[in-house]
Amino acid sequence: MNPxxxxxxxxxxxxxxxxxxxAILGDLEVGYGLATGTLAATLFHPTRLLPAITGQVSDAEWRAGIAExxxxxxxxxxxxxxxxxxxxxxxxxxxxxxxAILAAARAHVPVVLxxxxxxxxxxxxxxxxxxDQVDAIVNTARIGVAKPDSRVYVHAAAIAGVDVTRCLFVDDQAGNVDAxxxxxxxxxLYAGPPSLRQALTPVQL
Known part of the structure; x- marks a missing residue:
């Protein structure tokens, strides 16, 4: 048994x-005379963002739509x-x-973004x-579904080559972690490098 x-x-x-x-968004809003929060609301509105992160439109098309x-x-x-x-x-x-923490873990187990x-x-x-700092990349725009859809997790585990029950999943969004x-x-639920280091201590021994 794997310890x-x-x-x-x-x-x-x-x-x-x-x-x-x-500061990037705030500086742009000031420079273009926009109200605070305007850019975030526009850039990440679900009707624009979801098609982009599920590959229905390209990144260039997404940004062109935002400009419109x-x-x-x-x-x-x-x-x-x-x-x-x-x-x-x-x-x-x-x-x-x-x-550095992920690199240390990668010496023992695959690390997938x-x-x-x-x-x-x-x-x-x-x-x-x-x-070249990770073993594989799961980009939701390439697979057609986005977190927290369960298919993302099943796909990522398959890419890693392990059963879903043998994966540690790290994310800063509680909904994604819950899924x-x-x-x-x-x-x-990521809360800074110390939390990640503690969680990965067993694979770095």
């Missing part, structure tokens, strides 16, 4: 391994496109502590130097 408590680590990307500067939605608020199509281009340039930053993302994900990961637990996984 380890799990045979694979399935880890979310945004909010765990990758983080975004919270911002047309009137920005005063012109060109100004709206320029705003979206400015928002699109950053790729976030990697948390070095989380990366499982993230709700658009078709741009792989380019972002390349820019961040993360493509993983319902699927039979061990779930960790």
């Amino acid at each position: 380890l408590p799990f045979d694979a680590v399935l880890c979310d990307l945004d909010g765990v391994l990758r983080h975004w500067d919270p 939605d911002l047309h009137d608020l920005c005063g012109s199509a060109d100004r709206a496109r320029t705003l979206v281009e400015a928002w699109s340039r950053p790729v976030g930053r990697v948390d070095p502590d989380v990366l 499982v993230t709700n993302a658009t078709t741009r994900l792989e380019d972002d990961l390349a820019a961040l130097g993360l493509l 993983a637990r319902v699927a039979g996984m061990t779930g960790l």
Whole structure:
């Protein structure tokens, strides 16, 4: 019997391994004369976001749609496109502590990124130097369903090559963690590097 408590680590990307500067949206709103919260409400409105993270539209189509939605608020199509281009340039930053923790775990079990993302994900990961830092990537835009759909967890476990009951799933969204637990996984609601390090201690001994 395997003495380890799990045979694979399935880890979310945004909010765990990758983080975004919270000032980006606010600075753009000030620069374009928009009310606070306007950009987040537009960028992540379910009618725009869900098709993008389930692969119904490409990342480019998603961003073009956002520019259309911002047309009137920005005063012109060109100004709206320029705003979206400015928002699109950053790729976030990697948390070095989380990366080190996952690297240590990866010496014992496979580590798979499982993230709700658009078709741009792989380019972002390349820019961040993360493509070779994990064993596999589950991008929901490539499989047609997004967390917390149970099919994401079943698919991720299959990609890892282990039974769902032998997976540790890490995410910063409680709903996603709850869904993983319902699927039979061990779930960790991410609360910072110490919580992840503690959860992975058994596979780093």
